[in-house]
Structure formats: structure tokens, C-alpha cells
Amino acid sequence: MYLSIDIGGTLIKPALMDRSGQIFKKESRPISRKSIDEFDNILFQVIDYYFSTDIRGISVSCPGAVDTNTGTIYNGGAFPFQHNVNLKSKLEHRYGVEVAIENDGRCAALAELWLGSVQGKRDAVVLVLGSGVGGGIILDGKLRHGGNLLSGEMSYIMDGFGEESQKATFFGFTGSAVEMIKRINTLKQEKELLDGKKAFKYINSGDEEANNIFDEFCQSIGTQILNLQYILDPEIIAIGGGISAQQILIERIKLAIEELKRVNPMHVAKPNVICCEFQNDANLYGALYNLLSNVDKLLKKTNEVL
Template identity: 50%
Template sequence: MYLTLDIGGTFIKHALMDAAGSIIEKGKIPTPKTDAINHVLMGKNNPATKKQLEELKQILFSIIDNQELTNIKGIAVSCPGTIDVESGVIYNGGSFPFLHGINLVKILEDRYGKDVYVENDGKCAALAELWLGSVKDVKDSVILVLGTGVGGGIILNRKLHRGVNFSAGEVSYVMSEIDPITKEVQFVGLECSAVEMVKKISQIKQLEDSTNGKAVFEYINQQDKEAMKVFDDYCIQIASLVLNMHYILDPELIAIGGGISVQPILVERIQWAINEITKKNPLHVTKPKVVACHFQNDANLYGALYHFFTSKEK
């Protein structure tokens, strides 16, 4: 058995999995709330961020301590941030800035004496699709995970491309627009945020819960005019990103993941948006093939395990 951990903004998920990728059992624990703004303003050594790190470590320890460790061959972790997969050090930390500079591999290996491998969450989602998902039979592909921002990964010749600084595929930081005078920019991570799209529609429809994606997509699937206006604008932004990625990398497939990818209308409207853009801009000659990812909520668990296996082989 292998223990897989997915450190997310809402939950820390865990699963016992076998070598074939079957989940034997799984669970989840709420993630401690973080305060990224105070971390940046006050520095990583302030007591609040030290407390957050300790809280996160204790949750991870409680999950692992509750396992029958003699039956576990190793621990695979999916985590936000830029991950140096060679050393196990986390940089920036994404939603968990207090993890910056922390060597999670060493912390867990020293405590449990097991092999531990850590990979970025977006790249884990891409690895899950490469191993057992929508791009398993494809040589070159791009996986875009739509959530708070846009994560994912680039697959070249059936291998994850990380880049010299381990940041390849971090498309949230791609600039969609820049003011040449002020130098202020618009980032893809905000323009293509599924969370922000859901919030906008929630506010328009006066929903009590601004994070209720299920209720928002009920309006979208009913072709509500107000909801569709926001959703179509959103799909235009995604289509623009898809076209840009396609011109840069020319992959066989671009797979769309994240919680909203379970909705068939998402890929349908992205394809519609691509057609609308190319009709209005005749210089476009590429025709990207867009599909939905196979994995949704458990993608990072599968990807973390696949990263474990491929790292052990080196």
C-alpha cells in the first residue's frame, strides 16, 4: 500500500492506494485557515505563520500516525507551490505561503523512515491524466486545471515538463494584458478563475452562498441570460488561453480539469468560443482539440502516486 496526501485549500485529502492506482480507502480533514496577506507583510518568521505551519504539520502527522505503517511502502504528497522535486523544498507555497523554504520531504522521512516524494498540485493533476486519464495515449498534451487560478502541466513526449525553475505550466502568471505606461498587468490566473466566475454569477442571481458552483451551473444549464453572459465571457478567456498554448506548444490534446470540468457544457462552450475567436480573426489557422479531464476531485491523489513511482525509478 501507498499513502497519498493532497494538501488543498479547503481539505487535506488522504488515501490508501495500491500500485495499480486503486483507492482502497480515503478520507479528508479541513485545512487550517491561512492568512497569506499577513504572511507577506509580516514575514515568514512571525508567530502567526509559525503557528499555521505547526497546525498543518500536526494534521499531516495525525493522518499518517493513524495508518498501519508496516503495510505502507511510501508516502506521496500533492502540495501547492513551486516544488523542487529533487530536494523536496517548497517555494512560494501558493495558498500556503508559510511553506516557503520548508523541506516537507525531510520532515516526513525523518519522522517515519519511509520514502516520501512531493509534487506541485497542478502537476499532479497533469500526471494523473498522463497515467490513467484523458491523455494516457497521447505524446504531447497540455492540462489546464481551472480553480482559484489556473494550474496544470505540460506533457512533452509523455513526460512532465518542469522547466529549469520547476515552474513550467504555471499559466496563472501569464500576462493577458499590460498597460505600457503604468506597467500594470492583467494575469490569466484572475481572468480565468473559475472561483471568480462562480462568484460573479452568484452575486447577479443573489445566491446566499457565493461559492455554490452547483447552483450556478443550474442557471447556466437552463440558459439563463444573465448567467450565460458571464459564463460565455469566461469561456472566451479560456479559449484565448487554449489558443495561445496551442500556438506555443502545438500539442495533440488540451485537457480541461478542475471541479467545473464535470459539467459537459464547459468544454462545449470553450469549443464555441474558440470558433468565435477564429471566425473574427482569420489569421488563426490552428484547431486545438479540447477534452475534459478524466479525473476531478481525486486527480491529485493519483498524480502524486504516479510521481512517486516515476521518481523511484530514477
């Protein structure tokens, strides 16, 4: 058994999994964003609970830029106190097993590479639509991290300029599924502003105001998909995140791309846009794949020495 842990902005989700990716048990608990001591206390409680089982390794998906070689987290995302923290070393010293840490967006990409929509592809991009836009870039069959651990950080891509000529708008906002849902629910005076089901009820029913907001959102996604196609020329661009469960999403993104190409006839790119296979459990699978890859590399080096 391996313990895979997905650390999100508000919840921590542990799961017992085997090497094939089968999940035997999983749950979710609130995680603290107040301090590193409270964060560690909850994390240790979770691992202690499962560690009575024969755990051979711990895999972690978390926000922030992660140096997977050292296990150090930078710019901890929702957990700024994790900046410069070596979580891998901390857990290995406490539990005495192999530990692997990876960024949450890249874990989603690894899940698709391992068992999902881009399995067997040499070049692919995975976009995870949530509060911002995360994901990962796969080139030559391998996940890219980049020289500064910024590869795949889609939220920082500039998406035009605002009223002030030097003040840019960013893809992390214009491509935010959470913001799109919030705008629709605010307009419709819904009490639960982050309720995606209510927002898509308006979209699917043909509500004009909701669809205007949704079309604007899809146009932003489509614009960056075309940009990514020209820069990386991937075989597939897979769309993930909870919103990807809505069938209309991929349909409307494709329509937005075709409209952009119609209005701008110089376009020659033909991006292959599909839906990710993994949604809520993607980070658990990707984190485990990251750990198994590290374990296999260590075994190979050991065998070469022997």
C-alpha cells in the same frame, strides 16, 4: 499499500492506494493555514493514523513550486510558511519510507498522463480550472518543470491590460472558475456565492446575464488555448477541475475558440480540447504516480550497480 495525500487550501485528503491506482480508503479533514506547527501537527496526525498499515511510501500533492529532486517547496501558495521547507526530508526522517512531493497542478497532469485523457500522448497540456488556473505541460511524454520550476504556472500568464497601461490582468483571474461562479451568484443574489451548482443552473437554463458572464469566461480560456497551441502545439489540451464535470463547459470553450477564429481569420490552429478523466481525485493519482516513478528509478539504479 501507499499513502497518497492531497493538501488543498482548506482540506487535506489522504488515501490508501496500491500500485495500480486502486483506492481502498480515503477521507478529508480541515488543514490549518495559521502556522507551520499547526500544519505539521495535522499532517502528522493523518499519517500516524494510516501508518499502522504496511505503508511502503508516502506521496504528497501540495501548493507551491516544488523541487521534486530535493523535496523543497518554494512560494508555498496557500501556505506561505512552507517556503524553503524540505517536506520530503521531514517526512522521510519521521517515517523511514520513500517520500515524493509534487505541485498540485502538476499532479493533476500526471494523473491524466498515467491513467487518464492524455495517456500515451507525447505532447499535451492539462489546464485545471479552480480558484486560479493550474496544470502541467507534457512534452516528449514527460512532465516539464522548467529551469525555475515555473512550467505550467498558467495563472501568471498576462491576459491583457487594465485601465493603467502598465497594469496587466492575469489568466489566473480571468480564467478563474471560482470568480466566474461568484460573479453569477452575486448577480443573482444567491446567498452561497461559491455554489457552482446554482451558477450552472442559471447557465443551463439559458439565463442571459449568467451566460454573458460564462461566455466571457470561456473566451478567456479559449484565447489562452489558442496561444498555447501556437507555442507548444500539443496533441491534446485537457480541461480539468471540479467545473469540468459540467458538460456545457467543453462545448462552450470550443464555441469560443471557433468564434475567435472567425473574428480573426488568420488563425490556423485547431486545438483538440477534451475533458480530463479525473476530477476530485486527480491529485491523489498524480502524487502516487510521481512516487512510483521515483521508486522505479531508484530500483533501476540499484540494479545497475549490482
